[in-house]
Amino acid sequence: xxxTDHLVADEESRSIDIFLYGNMIRHMARAATTSDAFNAIAExxxxxxxxxxxxxxxxxxxxxxxLGLQQPAASKHLKVLREVGLVYARRAGRQxxxxxxxxxxxxxxxxxxxxxxxxSESFDRLDEYVKELQREEQSDxxxx
Amino acid sequence: MKKLASTLxxxxxxxxxxxxxxxxxxxxxxxxxxxxxxSNWYGPxxxxxxxxxxxxxxGGVWDFxxxxxxxxxxxxxxxxxxIAPPERIAYRHSETRDDPEPFFSxxxxxxxxxxxxxxxxxxxxxxxQREKVVQYGAVEGGEQTLGRLAxxxxxxxxxxx
Numbered sequence: 001x002x003x004t005d006h007l008v009a010d011e012e013s014r015s016i017d018i019f020l021y022g023n024m025i026r027h028m029a030r031a032a033t034t035s036d037a038f039n040a041i042a043e044x045x046x047x048x049x050x051x052x053x054x055x056x057x058x059x060x061x062x063x064x065x066x067l068g069l070q071q072p073a074a075s076k077h078l079k080v081l082r083e084v085g086l087v088y089a090r091r092a093g094r095q096x097x098x099x100x101x102x103x104x105x106x107x108x109x110x111x112x113x114x115x116x117x118x119x120s121e122s123f124d125r126l127d128e129y130v131k132e133l134q135r136e137e138q139s140d141x142x143x144x
Numbered sequence: 145m146k147k148l149a150s151t152l153x154x155x156x157x158x159x160x161x162x163x164x165x166x167x168x169x170x171x172x173x174x175x176x177x178x179x180x181x182x183s184n185w186y187g188p189x190x191x192x193x194x195x196x197x198x199x200x201x202x203g204g205v206w207d208f209x210x211x212x213x214x215x216x217x218x219x220x221x222x223x224x225x226x227i228a229p230p231e232r233i234a235y236r237h238s239e240t241r242d243d244p245e246p247f248f249s250x251x252x253x254x255x256x257x258x259x260x261x262x263x264x265x266x267x268x269x270x271x272x273q274r275e276k277v278v279q280y281g282a283v284e285g286g287e288q289t290l291g292r293l294a295x296x297x298x299x300x301x302x303x304x305x
Contacts, residue, residue, distance in 0.1 A: 130167030
């Protein structure tokens with residue numbers, strides 16, 4: 001039934017919203033399960049690696065070349081990214097290829113999404129509220 | 145007009161969000177600093193707050209509980225660090241008084257004629273990260289953001305935001 005489907009979808013998105021806010025409010029500073037991914041992507045070279053790997057799996061030499069890094073430095077970054085589940089490695093013949101595991105970003109996505117949503121909605125409410133205060137001020141002046 | 149940019153800097157988890165509010169600067173500042181006003185807008189749709197205490201001065205505390213629409217209660221403890229009417233409020237935000245890992249936020253409230261641009265900058269660091277900064281004496285605040293974190297993440301996981 002279309003009406004029921006709509007209701008279920010609304011409830012589901014509502015409970016996702018609540019989960020986002022609850023998760024975000026509870027874990028804003030610590031983000032216990034997400035701090036590793038956060039710390040990993042706080043580094044710009046690692047962000048660049050993730051962007052690079054989004055297109056294709058690459059061997060470490062390619063990663064180093066693309067970023068202008070020495071190979072040991074690139075390996076170190078790849079190791080950090082693997083440890084937090086953002087990158088995987090697999091053997092293809094004699095080559096070792098690195099690839100992006102976007103599932104590792106899910107906690108970050110949820111966290112930033114929650115924070116943005118919190119403030120986006122708060123600012124929506126602030127905007128409405130400030131307009132209402134001005135309307136009340138104006139009508140006070142008119143009747144006063 | 146909506147403008148919401150969530151960005152990440154290199155030195156710490158920092159998020160910046162801003163919005164143009166349809167009202168004058170003094171009124172917006174008042175909305176941020178009067179608990180009666182705050183109850184009417186702070187938090188997402190469907191959430192409400194109960195203020196237990198509120199003292200607007202450096203070192204003063206806003207102790208409040210946020211109530212979720214599903215009945216969950218979230219304790220909040222805000223300590224004001226700086227209050228510069230009508231343009232800036234800086235505070236430390238945690239769940240409780242003794243929370244070892246608060247985060248720090250600054251709200252800038254800038255006049256744009258009849259409107260006001262509100263910018264919130266929140267810095268999330270673990271205690272280890274803060275101690276590291278002190279130890280090495282370096283603050284990497286010179287490096288600016290490299291782009292929108294949310295967009296970065298969205299591009300990687302291939303979902304619409």
